[in-house]
Amino acid sequence: xxxxxxxxxxxxxxxxxxxxxxxxxxxxxxxxxxxxxxxxxxxxxxxxxxxxxxxxxxxxxxxxxxxxxxxxxxxxxxxxxxxxxxxxxxxxxxxxxxxxxxxxxxxxxxxxxxxxxxxxxxxxxxxxxxxxxxxxxxxxxxxxxxxxxxxxxxxxxxxxxxxxxxxxxxxxxxxxxxxxxxxxxxxxxxxxxxxxxxxxxxxxxxxxxxxxxxxxxxxxxxxxxxxxxxxxxxxxxxxxxxxxxxxxxxxxxxxxxxxxxxxxxxxxxxxxxxxxxxxxxxxxxxxxxxxxxxxxxxxxxxxxxxxxxxxxxxxxxxxxxxxxxxxxxxxxxxxxxxxxxxxxxxxxxxxxxxxxxxxxxxxxxxxxxxxxxxxxxxxxxxxxxxxxxxxxxxxxxxxxxxxxxxxxxxxxxxxxxxxxxxxxxxxxxxxxxxxxxxxxxxxxxxxxxxxxxxxxxxxxxxxxxxxxxxxxxxxx
Numbered sequence: 372x373x374x375x376x377x378x379x380x381x382x383x384x385x386x387x388x389x390x391x392x393x394x395x396x397x398x399x400x401x402x403x404x405x406x407x408x409x410x411x412x413x414x415x416x417x418x419x420x421x422x423x424x425x426x427x428x429x430x431x432x433x434x435x436x437x438x439x440x441x442x443x444x445x446x447x448x449x450x451x452x453x454x455x456x457x458x459x460x461x462x463x464x465x466x467x468x469x470x471x472x473x474x475x476x477x478x479x480x481x482x483x484x485x486x487x488x489x490x491x492x493x494x495x496x497x498x499x500x501x502x503x504x505x506x507x508x509x510x511x512x513x514x515x516x517x518x519x520x521x522x523x524x525x526x527x528x529x530x531x532x533x534x535x536x537x538x539x540x541x542x543x544x545x546x547x548x549x550x551x552x553x554x555x556x557x558x559x560x561x562x563x564x565x566x567x568x569x570x571x572x573x574x575x576x577x578x579x580x581x582x583x584x585x586x587x588x589x590x591x592x593x594x595x596x597x598x599x600x601x602x603x604x605x606x607x608x609x610x611x612x613x614x615x616x617x618x619x620x621x622x623x624x625x626x627x628x629x630x631x632x633x634x635x636x637x638x639x640x641x642x643x644x645x646x647x648x649x650x651x652x653x654x655x656x657x658x659x660x661x662x663x664x665x666x667x668x669x670x671x672x673x674x675x676x677x678x679x680x681x682x683x684x685x686x687x688x689x690x691x692x693x694x695x696x697x698x699x700x701x702x703x704x705x706x707x708x709x710x711x712x713x714x715x716x717x718x719x720x721x722x723x724x725x726x727x728x729x730x731x732x733x734x735x736x737x738x739x740x741x742x743x744x745x746x747x748x749x750x751x752x753x754x755x756x757x758x759x760x761x762x763x764x765x766x767x768x769x770x771x772x773x774x775x776x777x778x779x780x781x782x783x784x785x786x787x788x789x790x791x792x793x794x795x796x797x798x799x800x801x802x803x804x805x806x807x808x809x810x811x812x813x814x815x816x817x818x819x820x821x822x823x824x825x826x827x828x829x830x831x832x833x834x835x836x837x838x839x840x841x842x843x844x845x846x847x
Contacts, residue, residue, distance in 0.1 A: 377555045382497040383506060385552050386490045389453060390510060391517045392544055393483040396460075397425060398521025399528075399537050400476075406534050413469040416593075420473050423589050428480030429487070430773040431581040435574035436488035437766025438626045441759055444564050445489040445496075446556040448762075450549050452485025457545030463538035487769045489561075492761035495753045496560050501696050503754060508692020508746030515684030522674060565759065573626040576615040581770075584608030588777045592784045627763055637755045637764070639836040640748050641771050643704060646829030647748075648775025650711055651741055653783035653822030654680075654718065658734070661815055664803050666730075679731055680738030687739060692746030700747035704833035707744030711737055712826035719819035740826075744833075751836070782825075783818045790814035 400407075400422055408418045440448040459478035466472035491507060498506045528536050556562060587604030594600050619625040632638045655677070662668040662676055695703055714737035718730075749768055756764045794810035803811070 377497070377559055379497040379502075379506075381555060382493055382561075383509070385449075385548060385555065386493050387510060387513045388544065388548050389449070389486045390490055390513050392541055392548075393456065393486050394514050394517030395521050395524065396456075396479065396483065396538075396541065397429075398518050399525040400425070400521075402522045402525040403529055403534055403537055406529055407469075407472070410534055411466075411469040411472065417469055421469070421476050423586075424473050424477045425480035425483070426589070426773065426777075427582050427585045428477045429484045430585055430770060430777075431484075431578040432481055433484040433488050433766045433769045433773075434577055434581075434763070435569075435626055435766075436485045437492075437762040437764070437769075438574075439569060440489040440492065440762035440765075442565050442567050442569055445493055445561040445762060446552065446559070447562075448485050448489050449493070449556070449561070450553045452482050452488075453545050453549035453552065454482075455479075456482030456486060457542055457549065460538045460541035460545065464535040464542075466535075484766075484769075488766040489762050490765060491749060491753050491768055492765040493561055495761055495765075496758065500754065504692035504695035504700075504746055504750040505689055506692070507749045507753070508688035508690070508695075511688035511692070511742070511745050511749070512685050515681050515688075518681065560758075567624045570619075570622050570624055570626045573615060573618055573622065576611055576618060577626060580608050580611035580615055583611060585773075585777055588781045591781050592788070596781075596785045596788075627767070628760060631756060631760065631763070631767075634755060636836055637752060639832050640700075640704070640751045640755075641767055643708065643744075643829045643832045643836075644748055644752075644768065644771040645775040645778070646825050646832060647708060647711065647741065647744055648772055649779040649782060650715060650822040650826035650829065651737070652776045652779025653818055653825070654715055654734075654737060656780045656783045657787060657815060657818055658718075661811075662730075665808050665811055676727075676731070676734070679734040680741070683735060683738030683742045684745075687742030688746045691743045692750065695747035695750055699838070700751040701833065701836060701838055703747040704744050704751075704836075705830050707740045707742070707747075708826050708830035708833050710740030710743065712740075712823045712830060714740060715819050715823035715826060719816045719823060748833070779822070779825075782821055786818040786821050787814045790817050 404418050404421065407421060408414070411418075436448055436452075456479055459475050459482055462475035463472055463479060466475055491510070494506050494510060495503055525537055528540070583604050587601045587608065591601045616629070619627060619629055632641075659673050659677060662673045668676065691703060691707075714733050717736070718733045752768055753761060753764055791810055791814035794813055795807050
């Protein structure tokens with residue numbers, strides 16, 4: 372069956388718009404939490420679920436939607452994802468209480484999972500092999516734009532409009548993209564359906580496993596890393612993952628084909644991606660505290676400084692992606708991860724507070740390493756699988772990103788809190804004084820050294836993938 376081929380940049384525009392919208396929505400809400408807490412008359416413990424439920428729903432369902440897009444066609448999953456995301460945005464805007472808002476955010480996270488599960492697959496389908504790195508690199512810039520502009524756009528909206536406008540802005544964009552995607556992608560390769568069943572039990576098991584694990588990880592700091600609730604949820608999550616793996620090996624059409632992970636050119640880049648996001652988010656989580664307490668910056672100054680590493684993600688990815696199209700991914704990924712490890716080590720090294728210029732340089736170095744790594748690594752993952760498995764591969768990229776982010780926060784929090792509590796006499800940051808600078812810096816250093824070690828491990832994993840080019844393993 373021949374398919375019509377919509378222009379590659381037309382497909383890119385559809386994917387980029389949806390990607391920007393879903394990543395923007397994951398960050399725009401953070402700045403609104405204090406306002407929402409007051410307007411909806413609720414507590415901090417409750418309002419944090421507005422953010423957490425989006426993350427949990429997204430991570431729990433993205434793998435299943437990736438597989439579903441391989442079966443029913445990426446066009447259908449993308450269009451229904453935009454429709455669900457848009458309708459749930461409307462429900463968010465109309466929410467009369469926090470319970471309704473949390474429910475609507477769960478639906479919004481589900482819609483975002485549908486959108487992101489097939490985004491990179493659509494790009495790989497549309498672009499020839501020699502241009503995929505540049506295209507995926509540019510999508511990386513879109514992701515960075517969504518994540519970094521969220522707080523600024525949210526702050527502007529809250530300063531001039533009511534809180535519900537942060538959700539309402541999605542509505543016209545979402546409906547427009549849904550209509551355009553339905554028409555433009557109709558009859559294209561993205562409309563291909565396959566006569567294969569969906570593994571419902573596998574989908575339920577992986578959703579429960581991810582939901583359980585992420586609930587425990589995201590609450591580990593508040594509940595205590597060795598509390599019964601955190602340890603219990605972790606044990607249940609690991610047991611569900613074991614059941615999921617055993618089940619997937621038995622069924623003929625699994626949610627995630629175990630054979631994909633038999634290939635080192637797929638398995639090792641995925642593990643490298645988890646290592647990268649784990650290392651990066653040890654820094655992203657702890658740097659604001661470093662800037663706020665020992666360095667004495669204002670909250671506005673902290674927000675500005677923390678944009679430095681992400682600013683590199685606007686500039687570098689298209690170039691690193693284009694370079695990967697010419698020379699392959701191995702060297703770029705090893706260097707990118709090594710640069711991140713070096714940057715985290717330099718941030719951790721001083722045993723006293725330093726001035727702004729060296730901090731800015733080290734943050735920029737970290738951002739450069741991440742930007743150098745991501746496009747080649749994503750290109751390798753997406754090019755190493757057959758077209759009928761690209762939806763699953765695309766969702767694995769998204770799941771690896773979220774797993775690494777949450778793991779990085781949990782790792783940094785565990786190391787920092789254990790060290791700081793032991794050295795400061797069981798004092799918390801709520802009672803921080805200049806006299807506690809030494810224990811703070813020691814705890815900060817230990818946590819970032821863990822991040823640097825994780826990035827160094829990721830560099831080794833990137834090297835072990837072999838001398839492949841765009842996912843194709845060459846003879847040594």
